Amino acid sequence: MxxxxxxxxxxxxxxxxxxxxxxxxxxxxxxxxxxxxxxxxxxxxxxxxxxxxxxxxxxxxxxxxxxxxxxxxxxxxxxxAEQPPAPQQPPQQPQQPPQIGRHGSAGGGKMDLPGIGAVIAVASGKGGVGKSTVTVNLAVALSRLGLKVGILDADIYGPSMPRMLGISGQPRSDGDKLETMRGHGVSCMSIGFLVDPDQPTIWRGPMVMGALEQLLGDVNWGELDVMLVDMPPGTGDAQLTMAQKVPLKGAIIVSTPQDIALIDARKGLNMFRQTEVPVMGIIENMSYFHCPSCGERAEIFGHGGARETAAELGCDFLGEIPLHISLRETSDAGTPITASDPGSAEAQAFMKIAERVLAEL
Ligand SMILES: Nc1ncnc2c1ncn2[C@@H]1O[C@H](COP(=O)(O)OP(=O)(O)OP(=O)(O)O)[C@@H](O)[C@H]1O
Ligand SMILES: [Mg+2]
Structure with a gap:
C-alpha cells in the first residue's frame, strides 16, 4: 500500500x-x-x-x-506552546492540570542523565504481549551478569513494576530528589509508588510527558550500567517523549508469534526507527508451550514469526521465551523467575537474551 x-x-x-x-x-x-x-x-x-x-x-x-x-x-x-515550560510539579501530584512545554521536534534537547550508562526501551505495538514480564526478568538477568540495573516504569496508565518486583510502600525523598525502590537487586521508579491506585488518573498527552521527565530527572538513580524502560503499549505520547527527550541507546521490541501481534510490533518498530532510535532487536514471547505433564512442545501461536520479521526488517533476533504458567505466577507474585528459579528453562531463556544484550552494549 x-x-x-x-x-x-x-x-x-x-x-x-x-x-x-x-x-x-x-x-x-x-x-x-x-x-x-x-x-x-x-x-x-x-x-x-x-x-x-x-x-x-x-x-x-x-x-x-x-x-x-x-x-x-x-x-x-x-x-x-510557544512559552517556556511552566515550573514542574513534583511527581506526587500527577492529577494537576497539564503542563504545556515545547515538545515538538524543534524544542529542547535530550535530557542529561549523568551516571546512567545505557537506556533501553522495552516496547511493543500491541498490549499484553509481555513487555513488563520481559523487562523485569531481563533486568534481573542482567544484574546476575554483574551489571547495575534500573527499571523506569514508563507505563503511566497501568504501572506493573511495583507488583512484578514485589515492592510496596512509598519512596523516600532525599532533599529535592526521590530515592528509587529496590527489588531483586534492581532499582526501580514507577508512578505506581506515587499515586493512589484507587484514584484513577486521567492522563493527557502533555501530562504523560511531564510525569515521565520527572520520573527520570527528579529521581536519584545513582550509578547504573543499564536502565530498562517498561513502555506502555502502543505508539503514543510516552513513546514520543522517550524518543525525543531521552538519550535512548536503543529499543527492544517484544512480540508474540501471532501475525496480528507482529503487525503491531512493526508499528512499534517504525515508531522508534523514524525517531532515529536504533532497534536493538526483537524478542519472541509466548513462543511455544512446554507441557509440564507430558513434556511435549506445542507451538500454540505458530512459532518463529518474530525471527522472520527481525530478518525482514534487518534487526537482531534476541531470543524466544516459552509460554509457561510459572512465568505468570512468578510475575504476579513479585518473584521474577530469573530470581526465584534461576536454573529453570524459562530463566535460562532470559539469561541467554541478557548475554546477547550485554554483547550489544
Ligand atoms: N511467557 C509467558 N508465559 C506465561 N505468561 C506470561 C508470559 N509472558 C507474559 N505472561 C503473562 O501475560 C500477562 C501480560 O504480560 P505483561 O503484563 O508482561 O504484558 P505487557 O505487554 O507488559 O502488557 P501491557 O501492554 O498491558 O503493559 C501477565 O499476566 C503475564 O504474567
Ligand atoms: Mg506492561
Missing part, C-alpha cells in the same frame, strides 16, 4: 477547525513540525497554554482524521 504523504496529511487536517476561531488548524498555522516517514506521522499543534484542557479533544480529532487516511501506520499529535 502506498504510504501517506505530507500533502495528504495537511489536506486531512484542513477538515479540523479550531472551535474558538474561524478556520482550520492548518490555515491558522497551528500545525508545526510535521514529520511523515514510512507511514508514521508526527506533528505538533501550537496552542495557547491556558487552552490546554479544551484542546485535548482537538488533538484527538487531528489524530483521528490522519489515522483514517489509507497508508497511515501510526499518528502522534502533541500539543505545544
Amino acid at each position: 502506498a504510504r501517506v504523504s505530507e500533502d495528504e496529511v495537511r489536506e486531512a487536517l484542513r477538515r479540523v477547525g479550531d472551535p474558538a476561531r474561524d478556520g482550520n488548524v492548518v490555515d491558522l498555522g497551528m500545525i508545526t513540525g510535521l514529520v511523515v516517514r514510512d507511514g508514521n506521522v508526527m506533528f505538533s499543534i501550537e496552542i495557547e497554554p491556558e487552552r490546554a484542557a479544551e484542546m485535548e479533544s482537538l488533538r484527538l480529532a487531528c489524530e483521528q482524521v490522519v489515522a483514517g487516511l489509507p497508508g497511515a501506520l501510526s499518528v502522534t499529535a502533541v500539543l505545544t
Whole structure:
C-alpha cells in the first residue's frame, strides 16, 4: 500500500477547525513540525497554554482524521506552546492540570542523565504481549551478569513494576530528589509508588510527558550500567517523549508469534526507527508451550514469526521465551523467575537474551 504523504496529511487536517476561531488548524498555522516517514506521522499543534484542557479533544480529532487516511501506520499529535515550560510539579501530584512545554521536534534537547550508562526501551505495538514480564526478568538477568540495573516504569496508565518486583510502600525523598525502590537487586521508579491506585488518573498527552521527565530527572538513580524502560503499549505520547527527550541507546521490541501481534510490533518498530532510535532487536514471547505433564512442545501461536520479521526488517533476533504458567505466577507474585528459579528453562531463556544484550552494549 502506498504510504501517506505530507500533502495528504495537511489536506486531512484542513477538515479540523479550531472551535474558538474561524478556520482550520492548518490555515491558522497551528500545525508545526510535521514529520511523515514510512507511514508514521508526527506533528505538533501550537496552542495557547491556558487552552490546554479544551484542546485535548482537538488533538484527538487531528489524530483521528490522519489515522483514517489509507497508508497511515501510526499518528502522534502533541500539543505545544510557544512559552517556556511552566515550573514542574513534583511527581506526587500527577492529577494537576497539564503542563504545556515545547515538545515538538524543534524544542529542547535530550535530557542529561549523568551516571546512567545505557537506556533501553522495552516496547511493543500491541498490549499484553509481555513487555513488563520481559523487562523485569531481563533486568534481573542482567544484574546476575554483574551489571547495575534500573527499571523506569514508563507505563503511566497501568504501572506493573511495583507488583512484578514485589515492592510496596512509598519512596523516600532525599532533599529535592526521590530515592528509587529496590527489588531483586534492581532499582526501580514507577508512578505506581506515587499515586493512589484507587484514584484513577486521567492522563493527557502533555501530562504523560511531564510525569515521565520527572520520573527520570527528579529521581536519584545513582550509578547504573543499564536502565530498562517498561513502555506502555502502543505508539503514543510516552513513546514520543522517550524518543525525543531521552538519550535512548536503543529499543527492544517484544512480540508474540501471532501475525496480528507482529503487525503491531512493526508499528512499534517504525515508531522508534523514524525517531532515529536504533532497534536493538526483537524478542519472541509466548513462543511455544512446554507441557509440564507430558513434556511435549506445542507451538500454540505458530512459532518463529518474530525471527522472520527481525530478518525482514534487518534487526537482531534476541531470543524466544516459552509460554509457561510459572512465568505468570512468578510475575504476579513479585518473584521474577530469573530470581526465584534461576536454573529453570524459562530463566535460562532470559539469561541467554541478557548475554546477547550485554554483547550489544
Ligand atoms: N511467557 C509467558 N508465559 C506465561 N505468561 C506470561 C508470559 N509472558 C507474559 N505472561 C503473562 O501475560 C500477562 C501480560 O504480560 P505483561 O503484563 O508482561 O504484558 P505487557 O505487554 O507488559 O502488557 P501491557 O501492554 O498491558 O503493559 C501477565 O499476566 C503475564 O504474567
Ligand atoms: Mg506492561
